[in-house]
Amino acid sequence: MLSQIYYIARSKSDGSYLVARVNRDVAEKNTGYLLLFSEHFEALTYLNTHAASVADQFAIESIPGTQLGALLKRWNFIGVGIVRDPLLPKIEFLICD
Numbered sequence: 001m002l003s004q005i006y007y008i009a010r011s012k013s014d015g016s017y018l019v020a021r022v023n024r025d026v027a028e029k030n031t032g033y034l035l036l037f038s039e040h041f042e043a044l045t046y047l048n049t050h051a052a053s054v055a056d057q058f059a060i061e062s063i064p065g066t067q068l069g070a071l072l073k074r075w076n077f078i079g080v081g082i083v084r085d086p087l088l089p090k091i092e093f094l095i096c097d
Contacts, residue, residue: 046086
């Protein structure tokens, strides 16, 4: 996981990342699972399929696996959600300590 390049979606307006929230009652903005994609086109497919009305408000960025830990700590994420199929979507959730 550390040697791989991942793709993440980031808001152009406020710089926040696209996340999955398991508990909708949590009001804190920066909690949740950071969504990771294996390919740039998978991130675009996910946005165009599930958030077409706001897809143009996101930019796709690449991040090496070695920088994930620091990003998760900085933004207070619970873990990551690795998107295995952007159309269904099928997501594998991993909690990071």
